[in-house]
Amino acid sequence: MHRFVKTRFFVWTITLLLLLGSGTAVFAQTIVDPLPENNLIENPWFREGNQPSLVGWTDASGSNVIWSLSQKQSNPGPDQVLGTSARLAFGSGQGGGTGQGGVDAYLYQVVAADPALNHLLFKIHWVTQWIDRATVTIYGGNSADGPWTAVWVPLDINQATSTGGAWTQTELMDRTIAEGFAFYKIELYGRYPEGRQQGVKYTGVYFSVDDNAGEVVELAASAATETAPANAPEPTTRPRRQTAVPPTNTPVPTATDLPEENGDEGETPTAAAIAAIETPESEQTRPAVRPTQPARSTPAPAVVSTPSNNISPVYLVIIGVLLLLVIVLGIGWARAARR
Structure with missing residues (x-):
């Protein structure tokens, strides 16, 4: 009888711990506000269903060459699906290519819009560790194949x-x-130093156009764009000077994010100073325009404390096995009691 009680207590304890563990994963997730409506971006959270995906995006170096995917609790997301993002870092993460230090990496998407509308809106989530540079550049063109003007x-x-x-x-x-x-x-761009393993991750990309146009900022004169020759990449006019956007912190469960996947040492957050930086001048240049509405601090999103409706398949399998074990033990105990 004593052995029967000990075995039963052990089984129920393990089951309870597993159920609590599946709920704890929800507390650790970073839930953020959904993106605004009328988003022209396909796959803004870099996922397909509940799995990470680059569907809708193009790696300029080729499919699964440089950009990879990340899915982890610290990645922000709008719902209970485990957070996903596009990732530029050493190693393939949860699928895709692998980053290399000192290499320019471009990930882009082309969207169609109403040319009568000239008011652009944009929002993004990002995280950087060691980075030479990480930028988002928006180009306009009259054809899906370019040429493009920044x-x-x-x-x-x-x-x-x-x-x-x-x-x-x-x-x-x-x-x-x-x-x-x-x-x-x-166009999402990143480059991290040689000898390092962490670069940048992006997710929650929003881009839209509407008719709420304000004061137009005229662009300074720059070199005209050229028509792309056959079988050659379309040219783009790269801006000569670009302005850093002041960041607003999105809370995460841990102080560092990228080292967890890439195996490199963690770093304490650097001061989010705003600095205009000079870039090498190319043959075709066009100065970038400064955002009319600078970023500002936002309140930390509340941590969701409700149970998740999407329990990990691993937990479901383990719970099912344990329930089957409880049933088998119960039948055995019932037969033993009748003897």
Whole structure:
């Protein structure tokens, strides 16, 4: 009888711990506000269903070459699905390519828009560790294949303004340009130093256009864009000067984020100083315009304390096995009691 009580207590204790563990995962997730409506971006959270995915995005170096995927509790997300993001770092993360130090990496998406609308809106979540530079550049064009003209650089980060492993988000920023385009190219860029393993992660990308145009900021004269030759990449006019956007912190469960996946040492967050940085001048240049609405601090999102409706399949399998074990033991105890 004593052995029967001990065995039964052990089984129920293990079951209870597993159930509590599945609920604890929800507390650790970083839940953020959903993105605004009318988002032109396909797959803004880099996921398909509840799995990480780069569907809708193009790695300029080739499919599964440099950009990879991340899915972990500290990645921000709008719901109970475990947070996902695009990742530029050493190793393949949860699928994709692998980053290399000292290499320029571009991930972009082309969207169609109403050319009669010239008021642009943008928002993004990002995290950087060791970074030479991380930028978001928006180009406009009259064809989905280019040529492209840079119209806005809403995000420009270097090591001085790196988040040091803490997830950060911009406010909803806007820019009125001289005239709208039929197509826009949203380009995410990153480059981290040689000898390092962490770069940048992006998620929660929002881009839209509307008719709430404000004062137009005229662009300074720059070199005209060229038509792309056959079988060659479309040219883009890279801005000569870009302005760093002041970050607003998105809380995360841990102080550092990228080292957990990449195996490198963690770093304390650096001061989010705002600095305008000079970039090498290329043959075709166009100055970037400063966001009309700078980012500002936002209150920390509340941690969701309600149970998740999406329990990990691993927990479901373990719980099922334990329940089956309890049933089998119960039948055995019943037969033993009748003897």
